[in-house]
Amino acid sequence: MSLELWFAFAASSAVLLVIPGPTILTVISYSVAHGRRANVPLVAAVALGDSTALALSVLGLGALLATSALWFAGVKLVGGLYLLYLGAKLLCTGIVSSELPLPEAPGSRLRLFANTYLVTALNPKGMVFFVAFLPQFINPSASVAQQLWVLAVTFVVLAIFNATFYTVFAASARRVLSSPNSQRGFNIAGGSLLSVAGVWALLARRPA
Numbered sequence: 218m219s220l221e222l223w224f225a226f227a228a229s230s231a232v233l234l235v236i237p238g239p240t241i242l243t244v245i246s247y248s249v250a251h252g253r254r255a256n257v258p259l260v261a262a263v264a265l266g267d268s269t270a271l272a273l274s275v276l277g278l279g280a281l282l283a284t285s286a287l288w289f290a291g292v293k294l295v296g297g298l299y300l301l302y303l304g305a306k307l308l309c310t311g312i313v314s315s316e317l318p319l320p321e322a323p324g325s326r327l328r329l330f331a332n333t334y335l336v337t338a339l340n341p342k343g344m345v346f347f348v349a350f351l352p353q354f355i356n357p358s359a360s361v362a363q364q365l366w367v368l369a370v371t372f373v374v375l376a377i378f379n380a381t382f383y384t385v386f387a388a389s390a391r392r393v394l395s396s397p398n399s400q401r402g403f404n405i406a407g408g409s410l411l412s413v414a415g416v417w418a419l420l421a422r423r424p425a
Contacts, residue, residue, distance in 0.1 A: 218356055218364045223371070226354040229410060230372050234379040236407040237394050240266070240337045244380055245394070247329050248387030256384045258330035263380040264373060266337025271369040274347040275362075299349040301415030308408030 237245075240263060247255050337343070355364050383390050393399050 218354075218359060218367060222354055222356060223367070226368055227371055227375065229354075230375050231379075232406060232410050234375055236403045240333070240380075241383055243333050243336050244383050245387050245391050247333065248384045249391055251326075251329065255326065255329050256381070258326045259333055259384050260377060260380045262330045262333035263337055264377045266334045267373050267376045268369075269334075269338040270343050271347055271372060274344050274351070275365045275369050277348075295349070298415065299345070300353070300411045303346070304408045304410070304412030304415055306408075308404060308412070 244259050244263065247259055351365060351368050354368060355361055394403075
């Protein structure tokens with residue numbers, strides 16, 4: 218994998234991670250309710266949850282992509298269409314509400330950890346997204362499995378930094394994310410990035 222391809226993945230992942238989803242909304246809610254004492258279990262839960270989801274995705278995806286060039290091209294094509302769909306959907310979402318649907322925070326740190334881990338690891342949409350997203354940054358002429366694990370580790374590290382940021386600035390983040398203008402900005406940024414990734418996948422040359 219070239220440094221340019223890795224950097225493109227890291228930059229794309231960083232932007233996507235900032236966009237508030239179920240995990241980030243859970244992290245913000247628990248951080249606001251429990252303060253700094255929730256930071257460590259929340260960040261640990263996000264790290265372990267993303268690692269679990271990515272490991273499950275990579276194990277199956279690596280075996281599939283290593284089968285043949287035809288499968289590789291097929292996965293990239295379907296993944297590109299899926300990313301394009303997600304991008305268009307996000308761009309058309311608009312502002313649903315000015316209030317964030319934040320979950321109620323449990324009392325103990327163990328439950329904070331367990332709830333956040335389950336939200337992160339067992340989200341089937343997240344696994345499908347990983348299967349569609351990761352192959353777009355794979356060089357088929359190099360070891361597919363090795364590249365997948367490099368991308369997975371990179372994503373988890375970025376997710377840890379992202380979760381840490383949101384836990385530390387939870388109260389401020391909640392106020393910012395409840396703003397319609399901020400929601401619109403997240404929708405446009407995320408939708409544009411996913412659409413570009415989808416078009417890139419559809420126009421990329423297929424391996425022989």
